[in-house]
Amino acid sequence: MGVTIKKIAADLKIAVSTVSKALRDSHEISQDTKARILEYAAKMEYTPNPYASSLKGKRSGNIAVVLPEVADSFFSSAIDGIEEVAQQKGYHVMVYLTHEDVSREQSIIREFRNGRVDGVLMSVVANDNQSNHLDELSASEIPLVFFDRVCEKTKAARVVTDDFDSGYNAAQHLIDKGCKRLAFLSVSRDLAITNQRQAGFEKAIRENGFDPKKNPIGYCSNDEASNIAQIKKLLKSKNRPDGIVGSVEKVATQTYTVCHALNLSIPQDVRIVGFSHLQIAALLNPSPTTITQPAFEMGKTAAKILFKALEKKKIDLKNERIVIPSVLVERNSTL
Amino acid sequence: MGVTIKKIAADLKIAVSTVSKALRDSHEISQDTKARILEYAAKMEYTPNPYASSLKGKRSGNIAVVLPEVADSFFSSAIDGIEEVAQQKGYHVMVYLTHEDVSREQSIIREFRNGRVDGVLMSVVANDNQSNHLDELSASEIPLVFFDRVCEKTKAARVVTDDFDSGYNAAQHLIDKGCKRLAFLSVSRDLAITNQRQAGFEKAIRENGFDPKKNPIGYCSNDEASNIAQIKKLLKSKNRPDGIVGSVEKVATQTYTVCHALNLSIPQDVRIVGFSHLQIAALLNPSPTTITQPAFEMGKTAAKILFKALEKKKIDLKNERIVIPSVLVERNSTL
DNA sequence: GTGAAAGCGCTAACAA
DNA sequence: TTGTTAGCGCTTTCAC
Numbered sequence: 001m002g003v004t005i006k007k008i009a010a011d012l013k014i015a016v017s018t019v020s021k022a023l024r025d026s027h028e029i030s031q032d033t034k035a036r037i038l039e040y041a042a043k044m045e046y047t048p049n050p051y052a053s054s055l056k057g058k059r060s061g062n063i064a065v066v067l068p069e070v071a072d073s074f075f076s077s078a079i080d081g082i083e084e085v086a087q088q089k090g091y092h093v094m095v096y097l098t099h100e101d102v103s104r105e106q107s108i109i110r111e112f113r114n115g116r117v118d119g120v121l122m123s124v125v126a127n128d129n130q131s132n133h134l135d136e137l138s139a140s141e142i143p144l145v146f147f148d149r150v151c152e153k154t155k156a157a158r159v160v161t162d163d164f165d166s167g168y169n170a171a172q173h174l175i176d177k178g179c180k181r182l183a184f185l186s187v188s189r190d191l192a193i194t195n196q197r198q199a200g201f202e203k204a205i206r207e208n209g210f211d212p213k214k215n216p217i218g219y220c221s222n223d224e225a226s227n228i229a230q231i232k233k234l235l236k237s238k239n240r241p242d243g244i245v246g247s248v249e250k251v252a253t254q255t256y257t258v259c260h261a262l263n264l265s266i267p268q269d270v271r272i273v274g275f276s277h278l279q280i281a282a283l284l285n286p287s288p289t290t291i292t293q294p295a296f297e298m299g300k301t302a303a304k305i306l307f308k309a310l311e312k313k314k315i316d317l318k319n320e321r322i323v324i325p326s327v328l329v330e331r332n333s334t335l
Numbered sequence: 336m337g338v339t340i341k342k343i344a345a346d347l348k349i350a351v352s353t354v355s356k357a358l359r360d361s362h363e364i365s366q367d368t369k370a371r372i373l374e375y376a377a378k379m380e381y382t383p384n385p386y387a388s389s390l391k392g393k394r395s396g397n398i399a400v401v402l403p404e405v406a407d408s409f410f411s412s413a414i415d416g417i418e419e420v421a422q423q424k425g426y427h428v429m430v431y432l433t434h435e436d437v438s439r440e441q442s443i444i445r446e447f448r449n450g451r452v453d454g455v456l457m458s459v460v461a462n463d464n465q466s467n468h469l470d471e472l473s474a475s476e477i478p479l480v481f482f483d484r485v486c487e488k489t490k491a492a493r494v495v496t497d498d499f500d501s502g503y504n505a506a507q508h509l510i511d512k513g514c515k516r517l518a519f520l521s522v523s524r525d526l527a528i529t530n531q532r533q534a535g536f537e538k539a540i541r542e543n544g545f546d547p548k549k550n551p552i553g554y555c556s557n558d559e560a561s562n563i564a565q566i567k568k569l570l571k572s573k574n575r576p577d578g579i580v581g582s583v584e585k586v587a588t589q590t591y592t593v594c595h596a597l598n599l600s601i602p603q604d605v606r607i608v609g610f611s612h613l614q615i616a617a618l619l620n621p622s623p624t625t626i627t628q629p630a631f632e633m634g635k636t637a638a639k640i641l642f643k644a645l646e647k648k649k650i651d652l653k654n655e656r657i658v659i660p661s662v663l664v665e666r667n668s669t670l
Numbered sequence: 671g672t673g674a675a676a677g678c679g680c681t682a683a684c685a686a
Numbered sequence: 687t688t689g690t691t692a693g694c695g696c697t698t699t700c701a702c
Contacts, residue, residue: 002448004679015689020681030687047449051386051395052679055694060386062397062429069415071614076411080404083432087439092451094397095430097418104422113337114382115695116427140337256618279406280613283591285620339695350673355697365671387695390678450679 003044012040023048059118063306066096066108066122068149072249073277074295075123078147081299082121089307091118100125100222106133112142119306121299123149126188126222143309143317147302148293152192157309157320159302163193166291166326167200170245170273173289175208177334179243179271182215183234185251189219194247197275201245214239220251227251231258235270243334246274252288271334275326286332294324338379347375358383394453398641401431401443401457403484407584408612409630410458413482416634417456424642426453435460435557441468447477454641456634458484461523461557478644478652482637483628487527492644492655494637498528501626501661502535505580505608508624510543512669514578514606517550518569520586524554529582532610536580549574555586562586566593570605578669581609587623606669610661621667629659 005023009016014033022029022037023046029037054060065082067075079095086093094117098105105125110133112120119142124134126149134154138144146158167184174182184201186194198217205215218234220227231251234241235258246252252274256266264270266286276290301322309317340358344351349368357364357372358381364372389395400417402410414430421428429452433440440460445468447455454477459469461484469489473479481493502519509517519536521529533552540550553569555562566586569576570593581587587609591601599605601621611625636657644652 002450005681006679016679017681017690018688020679021688024681028687033687045445045448047446049390049449049679050451051389052694053681054386055384055390055679055696056681057694058681070405070411070418071408071415073406076405079430080406080432083405083430087432092429093431094427095414095418096428097415097422110380111382113380114384115337116385253615253618256615260618278615280588280591280619283588283595283619284615285618285622287620341695351696352674352698353672355695356672359697363671368671384695387678388697390680390695391697392678393697 003041003046004049005046008037008041008044008046012037054115059310060115061090062092062094062117063303064094064096064112064117064120064122066098066105066120068098068100068123068125070095070097073279074148074249074293077277077295078123078299078302081296081301082303085300085303085307091307098125100127102128102130106130109133109137112137113140117142119143119145119310121145121147121302121306123147124151124191125149126191126194129190138318143306145302145306145309145317147298148193150192155318157305157317159298159305159322159324160193161293161298161326162323163196164200166275166328167197167245167247168204169200169328170197170275170291171201171204172208173273173328173330173334174243174245174271175204175210177243177267177271179241181239181241182210182243182245183218183241184216184245184247185218185220185231185255186247187220187251197245197247215241220254224254227254228258231255232262235259235262235264240270242269243271244273246272246276249274249276249278252276252290256284256288266333267335273328273334281329281331286335289331289334290329291326292329293326297324338376338381339384340381343372343376343379343381347372389450394645395450396425397427397429397452398638399429399431399447399452399455399457401433401440401455403433403435403458403460405430405432408614409483409584409628412612412630413458413634413637416631416636417638420635420638420642426642433460435462437463437465441465444468444472447472448475452477454478454480454645456480456482456637456641458482459486459526460484461526461529464525473653478641480637480641480644480652482633483528485527490653492640492652494633494640494657494659495528496628496633496661497658498531499535499538501610501663502532502580502582503539504535504663505532505610505626506536506539507543508608508663508665508669509578509580509606510539510545512578512602512606514576516574516576517545517578517580518553518576519551519580519582520553520555520566520590521582522555522586532580532582550576555589559589562589563593566590567597570594570597570599575605577604578606579608581607581611584609584611584613587611587625591619591623601668602670608663608669616664616666621670624666624669625664626661627664628661632659
């Protein structure tokens with residue numbers, strides 16, 4: 001092990017409690033001793049053992065970020081924002097990937113019960129209508145903040161984007177550009193955010209007097225091949241849609257792939273709007289019109305809320321709800 | 336707090352040590368008591384406090400992954416691979432971002448001195464010729480494994496790709512396609528991997544009888560705007576190169592951006608090969624020929640090596656060196 | 671086969 | 687102002 005308080009105390013022939021207090025800059029300790037201790041500690045490159053103090057009811061200094069995946073520009077940017085705030089606050093970030101698997105999510109969450117982390121930031125898995133594990137966590141003393149993919153049933157702070165409006169805007173944009181037959185590609189009936197986006201989409205459909213039956217909703221999965229097959233089927237159908245809203249980045253890029261494969265030109269044959277956070281959107285062929293989500297900001301904000309809860313134990317943030325708007329960035333896929 | 340061993344012992348009116356042993360399936364404990372304890376623990380949803388046992392010389396169960404950034408498909412895939420192995424082994428992954436800043440890297444590493452993590456996986460910052468903090472870590476009992484961006488001076492296990500050969504292949508591929516004047520875009524004079532790639536590039540230049548002076552090496556930075564300006568200057572010069580090797584993903588996409596801005600056609604005016612791990616490469620305009628690095632595999636392998644060291648304390652892996660080859664994927668940027 | 675007790679590094683009453 | 691001591695949850699000798 002490294003240098004401990006005990007060793008410093010022994011070397012300096014003083015009590016451990018004196019050292020402990022000096023290191024925490026207690027007013028009880030004289031300037032002289034404080035200086036002597038601080039200097040020696042610095043010289044010895046003392047670093048406190050975080051887990052020893054966590055045992056004494058203090059914090060471990062670790063927070064958890066639970067995500068469906070990391071190979072998605074939305075989530076990686078969110079991590080970026082979270083890590084930035086955490087580093088600033090002296091906290092450490094643990095990353096967990098659920099790969100859209102509820103049972104993994106459950107076992108991950110359940111491991112948090114005994115002090116591993118002080119707080120949890122999370123985006124839930126799709127296809128999940130179980131929320132016991134989340135409710136349990138929410139009921140514990142460990143603060144929980146949802147970001148992006150929230151679980152509606154569970155009481156917890158949440159940071160989301162304006163999903164309903166974005167879905168509406170995406171559809172309306174396609175209609176404005178002349179599309180007559182839209183399709184919305186969702187990923188799950190159980191995911192609040194895509195349901196919101198879908199609801200916005202449907203509102204635009206109705207407002208424009210379109211027939212909902214002719215403007216279908218497709219449900220994609222976590223399996224690339226089956227998504228491709230499904231989108232292919234959609235785009236080969238007699239009544240092929242001429243405008244598509246991709247509710248998450250993955251289905252938007254998969255739609256691109258299918259269009260390339262079927263030799264459908266974007267935007268001539270099909271116009272596409274995708275929810276996305278791609279840095280390199282401008283380089284795609286053609287560059288996609290996107291609903292660009294404030295991923296970095298959402299991560300940052302979620303982390304800030306969490307730290308607010310961590311710093312002042314009293315605050316109850318369960319009703320906190322922050323909405324950070326997305327932006328429709330027009331590019332060549334909807335010319 | 337949650338349920339502790341102490342509580343279980345009290346409830347069952349037995350000694351804490353008995354409970355502890357039963358939970359670790361010690362042979363000292365009778366089947367009966369073991370069963371009774373295990374059942375009760377399960378019922379109470381007992382989860383051990385990981386940090387209490389870490390204090391007793393045991394492991395915390397946490398490993399650190401230190402990266403320059405996460406918004407890069409190479410690093411996010413690497414995290415994916417690392418997290419997969421870690422979850423399997425029951426370890427937890429802490430992510431730290433250095434943003435190419437040595438001082439951040441130093442303070443992050445120095446925080447590892449006192450038990451926060453059991454082991455470290457890392458890709459070093461560019462522009463760093465200081466390695467004291469890495470040497471210190473390497474000398475400590477905390478095992479260290481470099482992946483991708485290694486520090487040559489520091490003794491530690493390393494997992495890399497075949498950088499030299501990949502650089503050579505990239506240049507040779509451009510030459511095969513008819514390029515007469517190449518450029519290599521590096522990111523740092525201090526980064527072993529890009530230096531290796533550059534050395535391979537230079538070998539191809541020499542072997543083909545090209546004049547090194549007319550096939551320049553450019554050094555990009557971490558600042559997007561200045562890179563764009565630099566690449567712009569290169570591509571506007573009288574002796575504009577007709578073939579470019581981008582040594583990391585970022586400079587490759589930046590080169591694309593510049594070509595679009597200057598109305599240079601790829602591959603007619605300039606051919607491009609980029610080191611990259613982009614999932615959606617096929618969708619770019621035009622689709623780029625890439626040196627595709629085995630990011631996921633590298634992460635997995637690095638993690639496996641680390642766990643090998645963690646499980647058997649004796650092993651010294653400082654000389655371990657694993658090379659996982661990259662693959663040149665030909666697409667339309669070098670037609 | 672079970673239990674009592676010491677101790678990991680640190681904090682916080684309480685005593686001096 | 688400084689020191690003594692107990693204890694956080696757990697593991698591990700060593701007694702019984």
